[in-house]
Structure formats: C-alpha cells, structure tokens
Amino acid sequence: xxxxxxxxxxxxxxxxxxxxxxxxxxxxxxxxxxxxxxxxxxxxxxxxxxxxxxxxxxxxxxxxxxxxxxxxxxxxxxxxxxxxxxxxxxxxxxxxxxxxxxxxxxxxxxxxxxxxxxxxxxxxxxxxxxxxxxxxxxxxxxxxxxxxxxxxxxxxxxxxxxxxxxxxxxxxxxxxxxxxxxxxxxxxxxxxxxxxxxxxxxxxxxxxxxxxxxxxxxxxxxxxxxxxxxxxxxxxxxxxxxxxxxxxxxxxxxxxxxxxxxxxxxxxxxxxxxxxxxxxxxxxxxxxxxxxxxxxxxxxxxxxxxxxxxxxxxxxxxxxxxxx
Amino acid sequence: xxxxxxxxxxxxxxxxxxxxxxxxxxxxxxxxxxxxxxxxxxxxxxxxxxxxxxxxxxxxxxxxxx
Numbered sequence: 280x281x282x283x284x285x286x287x288x289x290x291x292x293x294x295x296x297x298x299x300x301x302x303x304x305x306x307x308x309x310x311x312x313x314x315x316x317x318x319x320x321x322x323x324x325x326x327x328x329x330x331x332x333x334x335x336x337x338x339x340x341x342x343x344x345x346x347x348x349x350x351x352x353x354x355x356x357x358x359x360x361x362x363x364x365x366x367x368x369x370x371x372x373x374x375x376x377x378x379x380x381x382x383x384x385x386x387x388x389x390x391x392x393x394x395x396x397x398x399x400x401x402x403x404x405x406x407x408x409x410x411x412x413x414x415x416x417x418x419x420x421x422x423x424x425x426x427x428x429x430x431x432x433x434x435x436x437x438x439x440x441x442x443x444x445x446x447x448x449x450x451x452x453x454x455x456x457x458x459x460x461x462x463x464x465x466x467x468x469x470x471x472x473x474x475x476x477x478x479x480x481x482x483x484x485x486x487x488x489x490x491x492x493x494x495x496x497x498x499x500x501x502x503x504x505x506x507x508x509x510x511x512x513x514x515x516x517x518x519x520x521x522x523x524x525x526x527x528x529x530x531x532x533x534x535x536x537x538x539x540x541x542x543x544x545x546x547x548x549x550x551x552x553x554x555x556x557x558x559x560x561x562x563x564x565x566x567x568x569x570x571x572x573x574x575x576x577x578x579x580x581x582x583x584x585x586x587x588x589x590x591x592x593x594x595x596x597x598x599x600x601x602x603x
Numbered sequence: 604x605x606x607x608x609x610x611x612x613x614x615x616x617x618x619x620x621x622x623x624x625x626x627x628x629x630x631x632x633x634x635x636x637x638x639x640x641x642x643x644x645x646x647x648x649x650x651x652x653x654x655x656x657x658x659x660x661x662x663x664x665x666x667x668x669x
Contacts, residue, residue: 294615297622328640334633397637 295378299368303351303379304344304386311571312343312439318575319443319458322521322582327398327447334397335446339439342390342406346435348383349414352376354422357484363477383414398446405445409438426492430505433466434459440575457516458578464509465571468502468541472564475499475544476557499545502563506541510534513574523581523594530577533570540566 316339320332327335351358351369355376358364368374387410395403417432425431440458445451474481474490475498481488489498513534517527540563547559584590657663 295619297619300619300622328644330633330636330640331644334637337633 295368295373299373300382302368303348303374303382304341305347305351306344308347308436309340309344311436313340314572315458315462315575316340316439316443318579319440319455320447321443322454322458322578323444323447324520325447331397332446335394335402335443338390338394338397339406339442339446341386342394342410343413343439345383345386345390346410346413348379348386349410350418352379352383353414353418355379357486360484361480363480387414394442394446399449401449401451402442402446405438405442409435409442412438422486424487426487426489428487429470429489430467433463433470436466437462454516454519454521457512457519458521458575460512461509461516461574462571464505464512465567467505468509468537469564469567469571471498471502471505472544472560472567475552475560476564495549499547503541503545506537510538516578521578521581523584523590524597525584526574526577526581529573533573536566537563537570 313336316336320327320335351367354364355369358367359370364370369376369379387407391403391407391410394406413432413435417428417435421428421431437459440462441451441455444455444458448455471489474488475495482491485491489501513530514527516522517530540559543559544563552560
C-alpha cells in the first residue's frame with residue numbers, strides 16, 4: 280500500500296518562479312498557523328516587545344512552512360496522483376524534489392534558531408519538535424501507514440498556539456494544553472468531512488484514509504464521535520484564565536452547531552449524499568473552518584476585554600464561571 | 604570585462620531575484636529590530652571589553668570584601 284513512488288524526476292522540468300517557492304511553504308496552512316500562534320501569544324499572561332512578538336510569529340510560520348516543503352518533497356509521488364495537489368510545484372515540474380528538501384531543511388534550522396534567539400529555548404524546542412512531527416512522524420510514517428494518520432498527525436497543526444504561549448511565558452500551562460487540544464480534536468472531523476467528498480482522490484493515491492480502509496459509514500460515525508469529544512475541550516477553556524463570558528457563549532453556540540452538523544453527516548447514507556453532491560459534508564467542512572477561527576477570535580477578544588474594568592467585574596460575578 | 608549584454612536568463616529570473624532580495628532585506632531589518640529590542644529590554648549590560656574588570660569577577664576576593 281505504501282510503495283507508489285515511481286518516476287520522480289531529479290531535476291525540475293520548468294523554471295521555478297518566486298511564487299513556486301512560496302507555494303512550497305503552503306501559505307494557506309501558514310496563515311492558519313500565524314493566526315493561532317498569534318492567539319496563543321496574545322492571550323498569554325505577560326508581554327513581549329512588539330518586535331520580538333513579530334519575530335516569534337514570523338519564525339513559527341516559517342517553521343510551519345519549512346515542514347510543508349519537507350512534506351511536499353516526501354509526498355511528491357502521491358501529490359502527482361491527486362487532483363487537488365497535482366499542480367503543486369514538484370509534481371508540476373517547477374521545482375526539483377531535492378531543491379524542496381534543501382529549502383525545507385535550511386528554513387527549519389533557521390526558524391528554530393531564530394525563534395530561540397527571539398524568545399526562549401522551550402518555544403524553539405517545541406517548534407523543532409513540531410517540524411519533526413509533521414515531516415517525519417506524519418508525512419514519512421503515519422500518513423501511508425494508518426487510517427488514524429489525521430488524528431495523530433493533527434498534533435503538528437495543534438502546536439502553534441502552544442508555541443505562541445510559551446514564547447511569552449517560557450512554560451507550558453493548562454491553557455496552552457487546552458488550545459493544543461482544541462485544534463487536535465478539531466482536525467479529524469474537519470479532514471474526514473473533506474475526505475467524504477474528495478473520496479476518489481485519496482483512493483487513487485492509495486493513502487489509507489478512513490474512508491478507504493473502513494468505509495464511509497465508519498467515517499461518518501468517527502466524525503460524530505470526535506465532534507462530541509471536541510465539545511468538552513472547547514468548553515473547558517472558558518473556565519480557565521483565557522476564557523470568559525464571551526468565549527463561553529460563543530463556544531456553546533458553535534459547538535451545538537458543530538454537533539448538529541456531525542449528527543446530520545452521521546444520519547445520511549451514501550445515496551442521500553450523492554443525490555445532493557455532498558452538500559451537508561461540504562457545509563460542515565466550511566463551518567469547521569469558521570468554528571476554529573471564531574473560537575480563537577473569542578479568546579483574543581477575552582484578552583482584550585480584560586483591560587476593561589466593567590467587563591472583568593461582570594465576569595467575576597458570573598456564578599457559572601466560578602464552577603472550577 | 605564587464606557584462607554589458609542582458610542575457611535572457613536575467614529577464615526570466617528577475618522576479619525570483621527581486622523576491623529573494625526583498626526577503627533578505629526584510630530579514631536584515633527584522634534582525635536589526637530584534638537587536639535594538641533586546642538591548643533596550645535588557646538591564647545594564649557589562650562585559651570585560653578587552654580589559655580585566657574586578658567587579659565582574661566572582662573570584663575576586665578583594666572586590667567581594669568591599
């Protein structure tokens with residue numbers, strides 16, 4: 280199941296533009312990393328000099344981009360097969376695989392060292408581990424070995440807010456772990472919803488997606504179970520130092536909507552999904568993006584509202600927030 | 604002998620070269636900004652600076668007894 284690497288050229292066939300090198304760094308993933316790392320950095324107690332904060336965000340994003348380049352180097356064979364990824368710089372013949380690997384390794388080293396110099400050793404160590412986790416544990420090992428690839432590999436995408444937090448505080452706390460868990464538990468239903476309507480691609484690439492190995496019924500059940508498991512994690516953050524009334528209210532609404540969407544996916548069978556071109560699955564996938572964006576925005580809003588005495592006084596007198 | 608003729612390669616790679624130049628300039632500016640921020644944020648900095656300074660030497664008994 281894993282051996283489909285065949286005729287990857289050693290040299291690029293075309294001329295790579297600057298944009299092709301940027302594409303190697305997966306800018307869309309980087310934008311999510313920037314956003315969640317910024318959230319971790321802003322909600323953390325304490326402060327960084329604005330230039331240090333800017334540098335921290337840039338180098339966390341650069342580390343994520345470097346691991347993206349390493350992922351593209353390793354996965355060039357399956358990227359070529361899948362419609363969604365066939366136009367990436369390596370399968371398109373713009374950048375040679377070795378060039379992508381060299382870029383990934385060089386930027387990884389640079390990002391880790393610069394984050395260390397900008398902030399602290401723990402944040403840099405976490406970034407190094409994240410790059411290792413995504414490039415080696417996920418891309419080289421789990422992705423082609425187990426249908427749980429998304430679950431465990433999701434950890435790589437979950438580290439940025441924790442790194443942002445550690446960059447400010449120098450230590451890991453329950454709040455940093457909850458932000459990590461929020462993305463970690465969100466990743467499987469998000470990607471499995473995508474896998475349900477991109478089924479032919481993963482099948483063609485022979486990537487052991489849950490849809491391919493355990494069937495679509497089991498995938499629908501997994502989406503529901505993981506969404507239910509996400510709810511307590513998302514709500515728990517409301518009762519820590521980073522949460523508050525605004526976050527709690529939004530988390531209640533968004534989680535109810537996510538569970539409702541996952542429930543709708545679980546209740547449908549393939550015939551119904553085919554009939555409306557996977558409308559529900561596509562809707563839940565799109566919603567899941569808004570879900571994460573809004574929850575982290577709410578956390579940042581709580582951090583900003585903490586400077587408003589009337590709000591902190593109001594929050595301190597809410598009995599529901601004193602449960603823990 | 605100076606290169607006076609514009610090679611086709613220069614045209615083709617100009618976007619790439621300009622992009623890389625901007626990245627390098629940005630990186631230099633960031634490191635410069637970081638240096639300023641670190642120096643401003645630190646407490647009074649002291650170093651030996653080419654000559655022995657007893658106040659910085661933890662083994663200097665005479666200084667400690669003062």
